[in-house]
Amino acid sequence: MAGIVIIGNGVSGITTARHIRKNGGTQSITVISSETKYFYSRTSLMYIYMGHMKLEHTQPYENDFWAKNNIDLVFDHVNEIDFSGKQLKMKSGSGIKYDKLVLAVGSKPNKFGWPGQDLNGVQGLYSYQDLQLMEENTQGIKHAVLVGGGLIGVEMAEMLRTRGVDVTFLVRESHFWGNVLPKQDAELIGDHMTRDHHVDLRLNTELGEILNDGNGKVKGVKTKDGEIIDCQFVGLSAGVSPNVGFLKNTELEIDRGILVTRLLETNMSDVYALGDCAQFKEPSVGRRPLEQVWYTGRMMGEALGKTLAGKPTEYKPGVWFNSAKFFDIEYQTYGEVRSVVPEGKSEFYWQHDSEDVAIHLVFDSLEFKFVGINTFGIRLRHELFDRWLREGQSVMYVLEHMKDANFDPEFYRTYEQEVADAFNKEFNKNVTVKAKSWKRILFGA
Amino acid sequence: MKLYRQLGTSLGVIFVLILAGKMALPLVFSNNSLWLTTITLCVFLGVALFTYGQYAGESKGIKNNNVWFDGVSARGVLGWTMAILLTAFYVMLYWFPEYLGKATDQSGNWGIIALFDPLSYFFKGKPASEWFMYGTLYTIFILSLGIKFIVKYRHNRYQLVRTVVVMVSQLFLAYLIPEILAGLNYNDAVDAQGTYAGWYDTDIKNVWPLDYDFFNDWHLDAMQADAYQPLGMTYLFWGLLLFLVVTPLLTYFLGKRWYCSWICGCGGLAETAGDSFRQLSSKSTTSWKIERWMIHTVMVLVFIMTLVTLYGYFFEVYDVFGLSIYHWFQKPYGFLIGAAFSGVVGVGFYPVMGNRVWCRFGCPMAGYMGIIQRFKSKFRITVNGGQCISCGNCSTYCEQGIDVRSYAQRGQNVVRASCVGCGVCAAVCPRGVLKLENGPEEGRIKQNTVLIGADLDYLDK
Numbered sequence: 001m002a003g004i005v006i007i008g009n010g011v012s013g014i015t016t017a018r019h020i021r022k023n024g025g026t027q028s029i030t031v032i033s034s035e036t037k038y039f040y041s042r043t044s045l046m047y048i049y050m051g052h053m054k055l056e057h058t059q060p061y062e063n064d065f066w067a068k069n070n071i072d073l074v075f076d077h078v079n080e081i082d083f084s085g086k087q088l089k090m091k092s093g094s095g096i097k098y099d100k101l102v103l104a105v106g107s108k109p110n111k112f113g114w115p116g117q118d119l120n121g122v123q124g125l126y127s128y129q130d131l132q133l134m135e136e137n138t139q140g141i142k143h144a145v146l147v148g149g150g151l152i153g154v155e156m157a158e159m160l161r162t163r164g165v166d167v168t169f170l171v172r173e174s175h176f177w178g179n180v181l182p183k184q185d186a187e188l189i190g191d192h193m194t195r196d197h198h199v200d201l202r203l204n205t206e207l208g209e210i211l212n213d214g215n216g217k218v219k220g221v222k223t224k225d226g227e228i229i230d231c232q233f234v235g236l237s238a239g240v241s242p243n244v245g246f247l248k249n250t251e252l253e254i255d256r257g258i259l260v261t262r263l264l265e266t267n268m269s270d271v272y273a274l275g276d277c278a279q280f281k282e283p284s285v286g287r288r289p290l291e292q293v294w295y296t297g298r299m300m301g302e303a304l305g306k307t308l309a310g311k312p313t314e315y316k317p318g319v320w321f322n323s324a325k326f327f328d329i330e331y332q333t334y335g336e337v338r339s340v341v342p343e344g345k346s347e348f349y350w351q352h353d354s355e356d357v358a359i360h361l362v363f364d365s366l367e368f369k370f371v372g373i374n375t376f377g378i379r380l381r382h383e384l385f386d387r388w389l390r391e392g393q394s395v396m397y398v399l400e401h402m403k404d405a406n407f408d409p410e411f412y413r414t415y416e417q418e419v420a421d422a423f424n425k426e427f428n429k430n431v432t433v434k435a436k437s438w439k440r441i442l443f444g445a
Numbered sequence: 446m447k448l449y450r451q452l453g454t455s456l457g458v459i460f461v462l463i464l465a466g467k468m469a470l471p472l473v474f475s476n477n478s479l480w481l482t483t484i485t486l487c488v489f490l491g492v493a494l495f496t497y498g499q500y501a502g503e504s505k506g507i508k509n510n511n512v513w514f515d516g517v518s519a520r521g522v523l524g525w526t527m528a529i530l531l532t533a534f535y536v537m538l539y540w541f542p543e544y545l546g547k548a549t550d551q552s553g554n555w556g557i558i559a560l561f562d563p564l565s566y567f568f569k570g571k572p573a574s575e576w577f578m579y580g581t582l583y584t585i586f587i588l589s590l591g592i593k594f595i596v597k598y599r600h601n602r603y604q605l606v607r608t609v610v611v612m613v614s615q616l617f618l619a620y621l622i623p624e625i626l627a628g629l630n631y632n633d634a635v636d637a638q639g640t641y642a643g644w645y646d647t648d649i650k651n652v653w654p655l656d657y658d659f660f661n662d663w664h665l666d667a668m669q670a671d672a673y674q675p676l677g678m679t680y681l682f683w684g685l686l687l688f689l690v691v692t693p694l695l696t697y698f699l700g701k702r703w704y705c706s707w708i709c710g711c712g713g714l715a716e717t718a719g720d721s722f723r724q725l726s727s728k729s730t731t732s733w734k735i736e737r738w739m740i741h742t743v744m745v746l747v748f749i750m751t752l753v754t755l756y757g758y759f760f761e762v763y764d765v766f767g768l769s770i771y772h773w774f775q776k777p778y779g780f781l782i783g784a785a786f787s788g789v790v791g792v793g794f795y796p797v798m799g800n801r802v803w804c805r806f807g808c809p810m811a812g813y814m815g816i817i818q819r820f821k822s823k824f825r826i827t828v829n830g831g832q833c834i835s836c837g838n839c840s841t842y843c844e845q846g847i848d849v850r851s852y853a854q855r856g857q858n859v860v861r862a863s864c865v866g867c868g869v870c871a872a873v874c875p876r877g878v879l880k881l882e883n884g885p886e887e888g889r890i891k892q893n894t895v896l897i898g899a900d901l902d903y904l905d906k
Binding site: 011041043044047050051052053054057058059060062162192196197294295298299321323324325327328330332379380381382383386407408409410411412413438441442 | 504505506507509510511512513514515600601602603605606729730827829830831832834835836837838840841850851854868871872873875876877880881882884885887888
């Protein structure tokens with residue numbers, strides 16, 4: 001029996017497999033990957049480089065988990081898919097038949113046609129192979145240039161700094177992670193990178209070309225303004241795009257990613273796609289057609305697992321949330337905080353005088369309905385923000401109950417009343433912060 | 446910066462060399478006060494230099510850089526060397542103290558133990574015992590490496606408060622107060638009639654069953670000795686109260702962390718001196734299985750040993766079912782568990798098996814509190830909705846070998862008998878997923894079949 005075959009053992013593919021079993025699916029399941037034999041957490045690649053963990057520590061399940069759950073792992077690469085014959089042609093020469101196929105093939109770092117982008121020493125960071133390459137490419141180097149102001153860029157900066165490599169970070173926008181973070185938030189991160197970690201952050205700076213040392217290796221970069229920066233390594237972190245090259249020129253409908261319905265079905269029957277490589281034909285309200293973060297990959301896997309176990313379930317993301325860590329600053333976000341405040345919305349920003357602690361609230365200008373929050377250096381309870389956003393609470397309600405939501409370790413200084421006072425002053429309100437209530441936290445009301 | 450670290454490490458090596466020199470070349474190292482001061486300075490200065498070299502240039506935050514590249518923290522040559530030296534030290538301490546310099550005749554102490562004579566004379570006017578030497582070194586290491594820990598986690602107030610308490614507990618409760626009491630003839634003293642009045646444990650936090658010989662006849666007798674009153678009886682009642690009332694109450698409200706990672710001496714050493722080895726504990730489900738069997742077996746053994754001991758004490762007999770209480774119960778427990786397990790393996794194996802081998806696999810006190818923590822306590826590590834990215838930092842740095850990630854990634858609160866509440870999992874989490882807290886028992890263990898973030902329809906009702 002051919003059963004379900006999943007290409008890709010990242011969080012999307014693996015969550016699908018696990019949730020088929022969780023929901024009672026008994027079909028045979030095969031997961032194929034040419035990256036690593038066992039599922040590891042892609043988000044912790046940086047920690048392997050920094051020496052916090054080894055590859056084995058980043059694997060969320062013990063090696064016998066897969067056999068116990070009757071999930072076959074195949075360490076091989078899919079060269080081609082024969083959709084009509086329902087068969088995969090493998091690099092090893094063998095063929096694998098499937099009844100149902102799940103494409104969880106992930107994405108690839110963007111390269112925007114910069115001259116020199118394929119030189120030795122120029123790379124992105126996405127896969128375990130990229131990490132090994134980075135280890136090789138950065139041996140004994142003095143200076144690195146990172147291109148593109150996103151999350152991978154700041155991770156690479158942190159990684160390189162632990163090896164004492166000087167880092168110049170080229171960011172095209174006027175502030176760091178400009179398409180996502182509001183300016184105040186980005187400046188907080190930018191200051192932290194520059195002041196505490198000695199990263200040479202160049203805003204409004206675009207890469208022109210990458211310079212060849214004559215032997216096919218990078219020796220520097222030239223910005224669009226003509227400045228030359230010497231370096232022995234260039235990290236590309238200008239986003240990722242779906243890894244669909246090998247599927248072009250097939251019957252599969254592809255735009256930027258593999259086009260899918262809310263049920264994660266492609267245009268071919270019995271073929272599904274999810275995670276980084278999928279593109280929704282009709283995204284949910286307020287969501288993007290491509291969602292390429294860990295959490296959405298996992299949630300899509302939860303939905304598809306259920307579908308494949310016989311309970312058709314659409315991908316219906318709830319309240320948006322995300323998190324990251326920029327060097328030492330933890331970041332969480334719930335709801336919608338855009339880089340620029342949209343029409344009809346207002347914002348409130350509070351930052352601590354001396355610590356890297358900040359809070360950014362967005363709400364409806366007229367009704368003060370709470371829309372979203374970014375926090376830096378403050379941990380928040382996911383459950384409460386999920387609830388408050390679903391309930392449509394006001395920003396005053398949120399501020400009043402911030403002690404319920406604080407998730408910092410015990411004994412931490414917290415700033416609820418200070419924040420509320422600043423808000424009261426700016427918006428002429430009189431929010432008084434309520435004491436923490438376990439009853440409200442656990443049972444609402 | 447590297448230079449400072451190397452200087453620090455060199456002072457550590459000099460510390461070991463002086464101890465070795467004291468054994469091999471007694472004439473060269475004849476001035477005990479001088480060399481005791483020197484080794485103490487070596488430790489404090491060495492740790493200070495190392496800490497400076499490691500963290501001075503770094504911003505505050507989690508800095509586990511190079512942990513798995515370094516020989517000491519990743520079972521390299523240095524790690525194994527330390528394990529062998531430590532193990533050898535413990536073997537001598539427990540079974541061959543004469544090789545460390547304990548007096549065997551009238552000529553007095555020599556070697557390492559003699560180094561501590563001046564300090565012992567200062568406190569109580571008599572030469573050092575091997576336990577005085579050990580207690581002093583133990584305190585020195587908790588204090589010096591405690592400072593390193595504080596600098597490393599200076600951004601984290603939970604770690605700050607906890608570590609200060611651990612250091613103060615060791616310095617005052619375990620070390621200074623007992624030594625001063627002995628100096629005042631409230632312990633280990635000769636009474637008015639000129640007979641030795643016995644020794645009892647005056648560390649108020651050392652509680653049965655960790656303090657396994659609390660109910661031994663010599664210990665009970667010492668606490669009742671006239672020379673030590675009213676202090677002796679106070680300690681006897683406090684010991685009973687601590688085990689029967691205080692421990693269950695505090696464990697109910699706070700989890701076993703109030704003891705294990707806040708005031709316990711074994712825990713204190715593990716959290717400070719052992720911090721560099723926390724990542725070496727095994728996280729496999731097999732070791733979890735072994736752990737549950739072992740720790741509860743030791744607990745049963747100490748109960749049996751103690752019951753038999755009390756039976757012997759009250760009925761004034763030396764045998765039970767024809768078996769000698771001393772030879773069949775007290776001595777084997779003391780040898781196997783008290784010395785071999787908690788000392789030799791417990792600390793000697795830090796650089797190989799992690800810093801909590803004893804606390805995880807052996808300690809009966811931890812076993813006792815673990816049962817309370819698992820079934821009747823307000824303590825839990827709350828998992829924050831769907832924010833986990835399965836990175837593995839929490840599991841890797843859990844000294845108790847709990848696979849914290851397996852809970853975090855399925856949105857289930859961590860309620861485990863073995864958790865000592867050190868808080869490092871929450872500290873190393875890059876996404877704010879874990880929080881140690883005491884809350885209502887209702888809803889303490891929850892599991893979301895589908896994590897928060899997706900539509901509520903996903904939840905299996």
